[in-house]
Amino acid sequence: MLNDYLPIIILLVLATVLGFLVLIIGALFGPRRPTQRKAAPYESGMIPYGPGTRRISVRYYLVAVLFILFDIETVFFLPWAVVFRQLGWFALIEMLVFIGILLIGFVYVWKKGALEWE
């Protein structure tokens, strides 16, 4: 069984070795003349300002939490779609009920103003 994985392992080893090799050769033989501009994180991009670890607005939490809740529900859609043809009308009604319940949650979230950024 391990034989099946042999090409992948060889590839993995080769890729690792090659990557390090290139870096080492570059570090050994390449000329190094840093200027302030070259040392910047984005050499030809925006000039960075402020600390790197900025605080993220706590509002983002709410969006993230709501996203998790509404996102995970799709896990039920896939098996439903697979057997939809066998179950027919019943499956459709069942899913409408499910989405209806989600919709009530959505209306609640909306009306409470959790989706407003300001």
Add this chain to the structure above:
Amino acid sequence: MPTVNDFLLILPEVVLLIWALLILLIDLWIPDTKKYYTAVLSAAGLVISAGCAFALLGRTGSAFSNMVVLDGFSSVLSILFLLSGLAAVALAYDYLKRNAAQRGEYYTLLLFSIAGMMLMASANDLIMVFLSLELLSIPLYILAGFFRPRLASEEAALKYFLLGAFSSAILLFGIAWIYGSTGHTDFPGIVASIDGGRANYLLLLIGAGLLLVGFGFKIGVFPFHMWVPDTYQGSPSSIGAFMTVATKAAGFAALLRVFLVLFPAEAPIMAGILWGLSAASMIFGNTVAIAQMNMKRLLAYSSIANAGYILMAFVPYGNPVIAQEAVSSALFYLLAYALTSFGAWAVMIALEPAESDGLLLQDFSGLGRKYPWLGAALLISMLSFIGVPLTMGFWGKFYLFKTAVDGSQIPLVLIGLLTSLVSAYYYLRIVMFAYFKPGEPQIQPGRWASVVAVICAAGIFVLSFIPTPVFQFAAQMIMGMK
């Protein structure tokens, strides 16, 4: 595919869930000054659901490919949960207003939690047990932190959440191993697999042990009790009252059914563990309660002790005759305990000023003279907790001890009797404060808490004259179980 009959069998739960969703919507358009509409609506929903449950009383059957069953056990417990819910609504009505926490979500979450409890009592599949457990717990995590931004309430919620999720994870791991042992999660499938000798005994035993730990957290027995005092103290009092009664009852419902149906063969091993849990809870709860001066913490430790008492009758569950008796006496005790506990909490809520973490025992001073009705309710509740005759608490303990004697658990009964004597000390100390110490307690505005207190006290007293019919009703109801 489900038929109409399937939905009919879980009609109370369906009604309650739809009602909860509607209240969630309607509440959005109810202005903050008129939140009592939401309270009244939720009470109406509970009454309608209880009506459905009464109509289904005596019917049996299983629904949704054996996911849930309806039998006397689940019906009686459903009604108990719904009535507890009504009490929790009544207790919250003035209490939330006093604490400036009149948010309609309280009632919606309460209804969801009760629906979870009802499903838990009728769950016939381990995945259903897990799902209903989460349906009852998740709203309670929020309700425990309902007084945010008060730190005590938030802390209570976080502790309850972390330990609740911990116990759920252990429970789920147990379910996974039982599935591994038998290839099924539904009770009939598991039983068939065990009877057919196809189940792996070791995996089954591991699963049973993990389930016991998970349920142990939910019913709050020693040594899985650490969350109980902090959570009850920090939560809103109306939720504390609800949790001591309903959550405990739901935990016991699932524990009794799962162990009776799935693990009768493991009884010799489990009996020893149950024995230890029961004895430790009775001793620990009753001794630590002595040191408590805060009423909420005292009631929390008392609830740990009471979980021990209920577990006591269940120790010899491997014997089918004793098991029947144990379940009936557990149901009876849960009823007695519900009345008693709600009575005690209601007296406290009636007196509890805003922004407090529960009354100190001294705060009851002078209650008996100034408010005779409330004082009497407190007295009756405390006597019922001790198990003095002419109260439901006496009969509850009587049947539990009798079952334990029938199951020849004499040492456990002795521990139970001794710890009951110890408990008399701290319960009577509250009575002493209320009747023999001078003081000026002040009833807070709103009379619903007092009404609940008096109704519970009356129930404790009146029902104690007809214990046999009540017990026989419980016994008759669980005949169809299994």
Add this chain to the structure above:
Amino acid sequence: MAPISYYLVLAIIMFFIGILGVLIRRNALIVFMSLELMFNAANLVFVAFSRQYQALNGQISVFFVMTVAAAEVAIGLALMVTIFRTKHSIDVDQMNNLKG
């Protein structure tokens, strides 16, 4: 095909790492991550046995567990944000406001 014992041993290791995390770590967020590890250990057991028995019911259980875990994540994060706003810490050892 790897034998089932590999998966089960991995699940047991995950479960115990989770338990240790819950008992030892003091940051509520990391405690919470340990809890998720325990849930996923159970999921792994379900899936492994489901393949062993060539039955789907174990995998369906995992769907439900995942959804419930997501709901718990939502509640847990919300609770932690609220308590952090009040207390500016989510160290569980400092949760000592409630005492007898």
